[in-house]
Amino acid sequence: MNIEQHSIFIPYLEGKLHLRQIKASRADMQKPPILMLHGAMSNGKVFYSETGRGLACFLAEAGFVVYVLDTQGRGLSTPKIHRGFNGGQGQVIREQLPLVQHYIMGLHPQVSTVHWCAHSWGGVLMASAISRFPLFQESVASLLTFGTKRTIKIKSFKKYMMVDIGWNKMAKVIAWGHGYLAADRWGMGMDNESRRSLSQTVDWVRGDWIDHDDGFDYSQAALSVASRDKWPSSWFIAGLGDDVLGNPADVQRMIQECQFSDVEYTLLSKSEGNKHDYGHADMLIHKDAVDDHFPRVRDWYLNFRPQA
Numbered sequence: 001m002n003i004e005q006h007s008i009f010i011p012y013l014e015g016k017l018h019l020r021q022i023k024a025s026r027a028d029m030q031k032p033p034i035l036m037l038h039g040a041m042s043n044g045k046v047f048y049s050e051t052g053r054g055l056a057c058f059l060a061e062a063g064f065v066v067y068v069l070d071t072q073g074r075g076l077s078t079p080k081i082h083r084g085f086n087g088g089q090g091q092v093i094r095e096q097l098p099l100v101q102h103y104i105m106g107l108h109p110q111v112s113t114v115h116w117c118a119h120s121w122g123g124v125l126m127a128s129a130i131s132r133f134p135l136f137q138e139s140v141a142s143l144l145t146f147g148t149k150r151t152i153k154i155k156s157f158k159k160y161m162m163v164d165i166g167w168n169k170m171a172k173v174i175a176w177g178h179g180y181l182a183a184d185r186w187g188m189g190m191d192n193e194s195r196r197s198l199s200q201t202v203d204w205v206r207g208d209w210i211d212h213d214d215g216f217d218y219s220q221a222a223l224s225v226a227s228r229d230k231w232p233s234s235w236f237i238a239g240l241g242d243d244v245l246g247n248p249a250d251v252q253r254m255i256q257e258c259q260f261s262d263v264e265y266t267l268l269s270k271s272e273g274n275k276h277d278y279g280h281a282d283m284l285i286h287k288d289a290v291d292d293h294f295p296r297v298r299d300w301y302l303n304f305r306p307q308a
Contacts, residue, residue: 003052003060007076010103017096018076019103020044020068022056028063032113032141033104034301036068037097039120039147040201041181041189043075044068046119046284055117055284055294062298065108069100074191081192083179088196089125090213097129101139113141115301116232119284120246121201123148123236127258128209130232131221137230141306144235144297146283147246150254152205154247162244168202209257219257226259233262235300237293239278240269246280268293 002025009016036047036056047068048056056066071092073081081087104114118126123145130136130143152163171188175181175195183189193201200212209218225231236255238248248267255263268278275288283289 003057005048005050008103009076009078010099012072012077012096012099015072015078017072017100018044018070018078019100020048020056020070021065022048022060022068023065024060024063026063027060027065029065029108029110031064031301032111032115033065033067033108034059034115034117035100035104036066037116037118037122037126038069038071038074038190039118039122040197041183041191041193042119042122043191044070045075045190046281047117053290055289055297058290058294059298059301062302064301067100067104069096071096073194081180081194085180085194086196087194088212089200090211092125093128093132093211094213097126098133098135101136105139113139113306115141115144115304117144118148119146120148120280124150124204124254127222127254128218131218131225131258132216134230137225137232140232142233142235142301142304143231144237144300146237147239147242147251147280148236148254149246149250150204150209150257152244152247152250153253154244154249156243159244159247163205168206171198172202222258226261229261231258231260231262233304233306234260235264235266237266237268237283239280239283240267240271241277241279241282244280266293266296 004023006021008019038044038046048054056068060066070077072087116126171181175198181193181198183192236251238251268274270277275292
């Protein structure tokens, strides 16, 4: 089946958001499309490649229309993060996700919902948007995440060096010196982070789930969504080799914090029959993923039935 990839540029503030549309020549337009969101220090390329690799391309081959978002300043979105760049994670939650959701639904008038899929911190931003806006509580069909945690509470020397020293201290020093965190240049990630986004992420990982811009309490909102049974069907996937950034214990802690009801949890590990004890990025970019757990993800979407 031939896969087509198109870049869509949506006007946003002084620039444009890049949305990659990936679909087969005979895509099933009756199925809800899938929107994918990357994590911190990353961009949409974690889900696809020009040569057809990645989860987005794999699902497109199964007949789904897939959209991969580069948030403001990342990937092919413009302008790139630079000194003086003022965007933060609040804008992704309150502005960019609503804008893109409306845009996608406008392209698919025959469906009323969109599947949401995220890697790492992208899952936190998506869960935040769902908890905040009734629009998403009705129009998001499902939430599937890879290595998503809201807090990092596990304790280890590796966590101390990577998070407590590297992310919380060194990254801040670099960001304040350069005007932004040049994560790609320093070998810390695929893409860069603004000072504002970095500071907000650090605070959320360590503490309360509160919007820095307007004080909105996402923790309380999440509990309210749970009490009204408005969370979409969810699946949280963790890797046994992901011992810091998406540690299985922290992934499960987020499930408990949000009080999802219709939720699955999967640990990718040799002991569970997988080919590897997958790490944080390996879950999506390892060459064996396409023959290992990607088919299970495909089947989950193909067999998906909305909650009654």
